[in-house]
Amino acid sequence: MTRQVPDLSLYLVVGAGDTGSRPLEEVVLAAVAGGVTLVQLREKNASTRAMLERAKRLKVLLVPRGVPLIVNDRVDVALAAGADGVHLGQDDMPPADARRLVGEHMVLGLSVGDENEAETADPALVDYIGIGPAFATGTKADAGSAIGPDGVAALRRRVALPAVAIGGITAANAVALRDSGVEGIAVVSAICAAEDPKSAARELRAAFSGA
């Protein structure tokens, strides 16, 4: 495939419900200024119209900054917003259906939490995987038990695709993921709930890269 996989180094996953009293756009801009390389809009309870409006607004902010926008679950919202890709969970559209709808140029990511799920990550359809939960997380109610850095590394070895670890990652524990083989880390609250999202992003990048 001719698609370029985005830089997965620091992947911000965010919805309007994650940023507390701060506007979504403000947190995203600060996070990007701090080194976030990829943004995923993940809205689970918003109307389609609200979700699409947010995705369009984020796309306008991110294009001039060279940061791709991924939409969680919703292929239709991603297409309508001109997003760069879709991230699929195991309960979302199967990758084969999603690839047929988005064509060859959009990025598809897939969440993988165990060996069975790893087998659904077909490199002919999917461009990267999200492995997790790496650590215990309170953000995602339906996340499974934490698999730890060793679990992340084991799944990374099973799938011939770039990967990010996700789930409960902080600047403190990101260090433990350096040797897991993943290309990057994905976070929600480590940035969204931080007093200073820009500094938080900077610290996460440094912690994972060892800089």
Added chain:
Amino acid sequence: MTRQVPDLSLYLVVGAGDTGSRPLEEVVLAAVAGGVTLVQLREKNASTRAMLERAKRLKVLLVPRGVPLIVNDRVDVALAAGADGVHLGQDDMPPADARRLVGEHMVLGLSVGDENEAETADPALVDYIGIGPAFATGTKADAGSAIGPDGVAALRRRVALPAVAIGGITAANAVALRDSGVEGIAVVSAICAAEDPKSAARELRAAFSGA
């Protein structure tokens, strides 16, 4: 446009949560045998994967019976399932975005509940409207107040598109909609909650058509 507007005479709106202990497919088949001319899959809490599986199963049942399938809200699910159209609420994707994604051959419906909403029904984008709630309904939590047969007729006159009335319609009150100018009636519980969905469909058709 070259699209053929489906026969709106008796429009069944249904999701897996509407059919109680009976399988969705069983109720839909009985309803079609009783005279339902169009089926809309409306799932508000299902995962995308479950929704898509249901849409694909319904499509397989409906194709040989010549009854089109419309998917509520989800353009992506409609496209992936090979459905015949999408029905949009006022909180769903704007018709212009949806039309761009579905192309010229899929049917787009739009819900309209007052004069302001009627103005969003652009005949260049939308193929039919759903007007309601005609009567008080317990099925849809976010439906507005009932507008009655006169309200239905008033909105029907404002929009140069075929229309169905929806909301609390039964075989008893469908008679009052005969002169409202709508092409058909849409129901959920009048069929889904009926002991015999086939007879219920037959009675609804007769009541509205005056046969």
